[in-house]
Amino acid sequence: MEDKTKFKNWKDGDVFALKIDNGSKYDGRYILLEVHTKVEWGNAKTKYFRSRLTKDTKVPKTIDEIENAAYVKVFFEIFSSTFHREGFESFDEMLKKVELKNYELDEYGYLYTYYFEIYFKRANKNNLGYFIYLGNFDYPKRLRHERIPCHPYHGIATIKEAEICEYLLESYEKNNLRNDYAYTEEGVKKNREKNLDEISFQKNEFNDLIMKLKNNEIIEPILPEYGWGPKLYDIDLAYEYKEYFKQVYSEEKTMDTMCKELSDIVEEETKYNDERTIFWMVITDNFLKKGIMKQELKDLALKCIRLNLKLWKPHQDYKEREKELNKLKKRLEEYECKK
Numbered sequence: 001m002e003d004k005t006k007f008k009n010w011k012d013g014d015v016f017a018l019k020i021d022n023g024s025k026y027d028g029r030y031i032l033l034e035v036h037t038k039v040e041w042g043n044a045k046t047k048y049f050r051s052r053l054t055k056d057t058k059v060p061k062t063i064d065e066i067e068n069a070a071y072v073k074v075f076f077e078i079f080s081s082t083f084h085r086e087g088f089e090s091f092d093e094m095l096k097k098v099e100l101k102n103y104e105l106d107e108y109g110y111l112y113t114y115y116f117e118i119y120f121k122r123a124n125k126n127n128l129g130y131f132i133y134l135g136n137f138d139y140p141k142r143l144r145h146e147r148i149p150c151h152p153y154h155g156i157a158t159i160k161e162a163e164i165c166e167y168l169l170e171s172y173e174k175n176n177l178r179n180d181y182a183y184t185e186e187g188v189k190k191n192r193e194k195n196l197d198e199i200s201f202q203k204n205e206f207n208d209l210i211m212k213l214k215n216n217e218i219i220e221p222i223l224p225e226y227g228w229g230p231k232l233y234d235i236d237l238a239y240e241y242k243e244y245f246k247q248v249y250s251e252e253k254t255m256d257t258m259c260k261e262l263s264d265i266v267e268e269e270t271k272y273n274d275e276r277t278i279f280w281m282v283i284t285d286n287f288l289k290k291g292i293m294k295q296e297l298k299d300l301a302l303k304c305i306r307l308n309l310k311l312w313k314p315h316q317d318y319k320e321r322e323k324e325l326n327k328l329k330k331r332l333e334e335y336e337c338k339k
Contacts, residue, residue, distance in 0.1 A: 004133040007125040010047060012037040013138065015066060016131040017059055020165050028057035031168055032069055033131070034139055036115065041151045048156070050114045050139075051168050053176075063137050072168050073112040073175035074157055076182055077147045078191050079105060080198035084150040088210050091203045104145055108188050109195070111147035112175065116157040119247055122261070124161060158265070160247060230312075230320035232281060232328065241282040255287070255294050277304040277311070281328060288331055295337040305329050 002009040004016075014035040020026045032052040039048055052069035060066045082103060085094050103111055120128075142148065149155050159167045174180035181187040232238055248261045262283055284301035287293055305325045312321045 004131075005127060005129040007047075007120055007128055010035050011136065013136040015134045015137055015139075017054075017134055018131055018164060020169070022165050022169075024169060026053070026165075026169055030054040030057075030059060030069075030132075031072075031165055032060070032066060032134070033118075039115070041149055046117065048115050048117060050143075051116075053168070053172055059132060060134065066134065066137065070172075070176060071114055071143055072172045073114065074116050074168075074171050075113050075155075076108075076110040076175055076180075077113060077155065078110065078195040078198075079103070080195050080202070081155065082111070082147060083198075083202055085206075085210075090210060091207050094202075101148060103147065106145045108183060109192060110145070110182070112143075112145050113147055113149070113155050113157070114143055115149065116159055118159050118161060118164065119265070120161045122257075158244070158247065230317040231324050232278075232285065235278060237275060237278055238282050241279050242286060245283055245286045249286075249290070255292060255297065259283070259297060277308040280304045281308065281325070284332065285328055288328075288335065293332070293335050293337055298332050298335065298337060301332055302329065 002011075004010065004014070010016075012035060016033045016035075017030040018033065020029050020031060030053075032054065034050045034052075036048040036050065037046075051072045051074075052066070053072055054060060054069045058065075060069065082098050082101070083094060084097075105111060147155065157167075174182075182191060229235070233242075244262055244265050248258050248265070250258070253261075280297075280301055281304050284293075284297055284304075287297065305328065309318075309322055309325060312318050315321070
């Protein structure tokens with residue numbers, strides 16, 4: 001049998017047990033991790049996981065014992081979170097795709113995300129003996145009330161290796177045991193209103209925007225509250241990339257190592273120019289705030305600024321975008337990289 005203490009040998013269908021020992025009321029029980037590599041929306045190089053929590057302190061050994069453990073609901077979603085437009089799709093065209101998934105809402109009107117990624121430190125990937133290998137099993141492709149992501153960056157959490165138990169137990173408390181505000185009468189009401197507001201926006205304002213794009217009309221960018229504005233962090237992706245930076249950054253690592261780790265995390269997501277330019281500008285901004293920079297990243301970021309401004313050229317807020325990115329450009333040009 002392959003050495004399952006090495007991450008590279010974890011295969012689709014593998015199930016591992018991780019003993020909980022964090023001083024919580026769950027101590028002695030086990031988090032079970034299912035390995036998924038064959039998901040339709042996934043990156044073939046990435047391993048995804050779903051997890052379960054055992055009901056007692058016994059290590060499960062059979063498929064029946066594994067199935068007796070409850071799946072952990074990583075986080076809840078409202079119905080409008082399933083919306084994902086591609087190209088110039090109208091609301092009705094997008095909704096047809098959603099309807100094909102036959103989503104089943106629970107009694108609160110929620111769906112749940114079960115999949116997540118684990119960020120393992122490179123140095124630890126050959127020393128994962130603290131995960132107990134249970135075997136390779138078949139498990140459900142889809143769970144009840146499960147929201148299926150459209151792509152790996154559409155609602156997939158990334159959990160640090162050292163925080164697996166804490167993160168999943170917190171999710172279990174919030175969503176499985178329904179201790180979160182979202183399950184109170186007031187919380188359910190607010191989320192239903194939010195869902196209806198988003199549907200209305202998608203159906204009306206966003207449809208108008210799509211029509212303007214189809215007709216090659218010059219349009220104003222969507223307002224920042226909808227995830228797109230002239231400032232660097234007026235787009236949701238920028239905050240997501242900033243979180244990735246926080247996960248990877250360490251004074252003990254070289255910049256080359258950190259850039260490689262960051263690039264690996266978002267390899268598939270940054271294949272398009274707009275996403276790639278935003279990614280490297282955000283990463284560069286955060287390295288500058290840490291007071292470190294290398295010439296290769298500096299040159300790349302300056303190129304990204306030029307490309308991103310080119311993409312913004314048709315928009316009425318171009319001058320504001322140019323002013324914003326010129327601030328980053330000036331900081332870069334003033335920084336003298338050590339040889």
